[in-house]
Amino acid sequence: MGSSQSNTSALIGRTSTWVEFRDDWFAQGASRYAYRGTFHGDPHFEGKPCVVKVYKEEWYDRLSEYAWVADDRAYRKAHEMAQLFNARMPSTKPIEFVKPEFTRVSTRAAFNLLGFIPFERKVKGKLAGTSDSVSNIIPANATLAVEPYLEGKYVKFNSNSGYSERADIATPAAFSHLTYHESNGQALVCDLQGVRSSSGYKFTDPAVNSSGTQLGFYGPTDLGKFGIVKFFKNHRCNDMCRRLRKPRITNVSLSASDMSNLDRIVTSMPSQSATSYTYWLSAASGVPNADVNRVHNNLNLEPIYAQPFQATD
Numbered sequence: 001m002g003s004s005q006s007n008t009s010a011l012i013g014r015t016s017t018w019v020e021f022r023d024d025w026f027a028q029g030a031s032r033y034a035y036r037g038t039f040h041g042d043p044h045f046e047g048k049p050c051v052v053k054v055y056k057e058e059w060y061d062r063l064s065e066y067a068w069v070a071d072d073r074a075y076r077k078a079h080e081m082a083q084l085f086n087a088r089m090p091s092t093k094p095i096e097f098v099k100p101e102f103t104r105v106s107t108r109a110a111f112n113l114l115g116f117i118p119f120e121r122k123v124k125g126k127l128a129g130t131s132d133s134v135s136n137i138i139p140a141n142a143t144l145a146v147e148p149y150l151e152g153k154y155v156k157f158n159s160n161s162g163y164s165e166r167a168d169i170a171t172p173a174a175f176s177h178l179t180y181h182e183s184n185g186q187a188l189v190c191d192l193q194g195v196r197s198s199s200g201y202k203f204t205d206p207a208v209n210s211s212g213t214q215l216g217f218y219g220p221t222d223l224g225k226f227g228i229v230k231f232f233k234n235h236r237c238n239d240m241c242r243r244l245r246k247p248r249i250t251n252v253s254l255s256a257s258d259m260s261n262l263d264r265i266v267t268s269m270p271s272q273s274a275t276s277y278t279y280w281l282s283a284a285s286g287v288p289n290a291d292v293n294r295v296h297n298n299l300n301l302e303p304i305y306a307q308p309f310q311a312t313d
C-alpha cells in the first residue's frame, strides 16, 4: 500500500467492507470534497473504484441536522422516482442513482491496517481555481459518503434552479418533469449529474425541490416551490413529458407584494449549471428572509394537466 492511499473507513451495515482513499481530493462541490478510493473486503466489490466524499466542516454549523441525513433522504426519493420512470418509460434509457453509504473516518480500521492511529489525518489538496497546493485536515470522525466511482464523462444535465443542458438530451429533462407528476407535485428531482452510456444514465448527488411548507426539507439544495416554479419556467417539454402535469399558481389571493417578491426570487435564481442553495435566495433577490419564507408558505401550486406554466413569464 502506497502512502498516497492510506485513509480508511468502515462502511455502515457492511462490517467486513472498508475503503481506502487517496490523500488528494480530485473534485469538490460546495459541501464536500471528493477523493478517489477503492472498495475492499467484499468479493463483489473488491478493488472496485469508489468516491469518498468528506463533508466540509463549515456545513456542520450551518445545518439544523446532519448534512448526510438530508442527502440520504434526497437519494431515497430520487431512487424511488427512477424506478417509477424506468417502469413508465421502458423504451428509453434507464436511470439509476448510485447509492451513497454514509460512514465516518474510522481510526480502528486504520489501526488494523496501518499500525498507527491517525487522529487527524493531514491531506493535501488544491485550492479551487489555483495551482497552489494547500493542506487541509480530515477531522478524526468526519462524516463521509462512499459511492461507486462513475467512469466516463461527468455531465451536469440540469440544476436545481432551472438550468438545463442541451435541449436535445430529452431523458433527464423528462425525468425531472415526471418526478413532479408522479409525486403529485410534492417533489421535483433535479440537479441531475453523472454519466450517460449506451446502457443508461447513472446519476449522483440529486437535489429535490419539495412543495411542503418546510423550505429545505431535502437539505439546503431544496429550493422548494421557488425551484419548481423556476424549473417549469425554463423547461420545454419533449415527447416523453408533454402530457404530464405542470404546476399552476392557484391562490390568486397572494398579495401584490408577495407576487412581486415571488417574481424577484425566481428571476434572481441563477440559470447556470452550478447548484443553488436556500440561503442564497434572500441575498440574491434582495427579499428579506422572513418574506422569502412567508411567500413560500403561502404559495399554492397545483399540479394540473395541459396548461403550460405562465405565472412569472
Ligand SMILES: Nc1ncnc2c1ncn2[C@@H]1O[C@H](COP(=O)(O)OP(=O)(O)O)[C@@H](O)[C@H]1O
Residues within 6 Å of the ligand: 027, 028, 029, 030, 031, 032, 033, 034, 051, 053, 098, 147, 148, 149, 150, 151, 154, 204, 205, 275
Ligand atoms: N460518483 C462519482 N464518480 C465520479 N465523480 C464524482 C462522483 N461523485 C462526485 N463526483 C465529482 O465530485 C464533485 C463533487 O461531488 P458532489 O457530490 O457534487 O459534492 P457536493 O455535495 O459538494 O455538491 C462532482 O461535481 C463531480 O465532479
Ligand SMILES: [Mg+2]
Residues within 6 Å of the ligand: 029, 030, 205, 275
Ligand atoms: Mg454537487
Ligand SMILES: [Zn+2]
Residues within 6 Å of the ligand: 173, 174, 177, 235, 236, 237, 238, 241, 242
Ligand atoms: Zn416536460
